[in-house]
Amino acid sequence: GFKGGFIRPNPYTDKMVDAPIYEPFWAAAEDLDFAIGFHEGAGGGMPQVGIDRFEGRGARHIITHTMEMMLACLAVIWGGVCERHPKLRVAFLESGGGWIAPWLDRMDRHFDDQGFNDSGLKTRPSELFQRNCWISFEPVEGSLRVLADYIGGNKIMWATDYPHPDGFFPGAPDMVRKQLEGTSAATQQQVMAEGAKSFYGLN
Template structure:
């Protein structure tokens, strides 16, 4: 058990959706097209939706999935046996000293993340997940906090309507993927109703990648293994999402919007903000280039956060550059990127001041998610 010296909010935990959930929760008119878990003749299981099976095998092979499964069995056996129900989620949080966890999906990273999926089916899939999440978190509503799934930006107006519905039901945040959908980046004018609704209702927006979706994905167009696709997609898609939100003026137009860049590490952040600042100076006043009222790094400092990997060696340097107020602790539990509950012990051992540790573990995620 980690030291009780610090209260802890997990800014990016995950659930494992149970078998049959999608069929039970999706609207009856879509039940025959509900997502499901399938197993192919090779023995490879996947998430089937819209006629596609995710993750794409060229990004996560059968052998790689087997390696992940072995790692999960070794470190998370008791939670796996409990089928990752709400009680086991709380038990895992207790083992790691987590007081509150904001929960993101696993299957849901993929089920509506298909470029040519029908917009009405995409939003129906999101609604199904969001309704299930409310029921899941009802087991301990003060500790299990749902993050609304809104990867279905195929129709931004429908997405904005779902923001309103979730806000009325008590959600504090929603999440989107960083990838383009139907050729639209996150700064596309069509998304204005969505960003405006999030800002107006005070919902934070988490941006979360998941390798192997049927969307344009950095690295997947030129590599065919998990090592390359995963190493590239998570940080590079987040860099491009940040570029769109800042350079495309979304944060300029919506100064009260709160945004978090998740599960991509933070070591790249100082360089990327410096590079955007430099380009902002070079292009200032030039026709056709972004005309911003602040330096790109100032938008980040005003309204953005980023999660860090618990064992990242560059966290002290990022703190030196960006200050103590913008980094978040995220466990990624129960995904196999880190060992649980050693994840938090690693975080507590970092050579950073206690003031920074306290902010990373509690104050910063509380500010992002509107708990402060």
């Protein structure tokens, strides 16, 4: 059967994915051991953050694919979805991966500061990420090696974006290996294969 599916990170009818209306969805995904990936897109008439500030397609693509994913990440972690569903697996896809380190640091900083911590969480955000979350990198990202050390290669997947014209094919695996030069064989195996296998429950 199916191992996973994807949803958009954007707010639907003005509700983020941590809203109560989504609880049956998250509960079902957890019960069915069904991985959920977030993937941004341009269609569907859904609201997209920041597009009112720029006119160019390139600028809007830079903004929406990354920032919508950051907001979805905030919703599932800070909004309590991961804490409420400890066996849930979620991934942040086709948005680059370098943003995840400062984003987790920022959530942890606010979690530790009781003046800002209105989350109701009992677990630090970075720990929830380690338990529930994965992130994909593009094969040309220079921060991949650093992030593999920071969040762990087993939390990383990579993408070709096939068959889109801006994708990385053929040759994406070699591009990833080049970014990982100097890392251990174990880290390379985690990034190249084990992260995706664990996210989709293929172990």
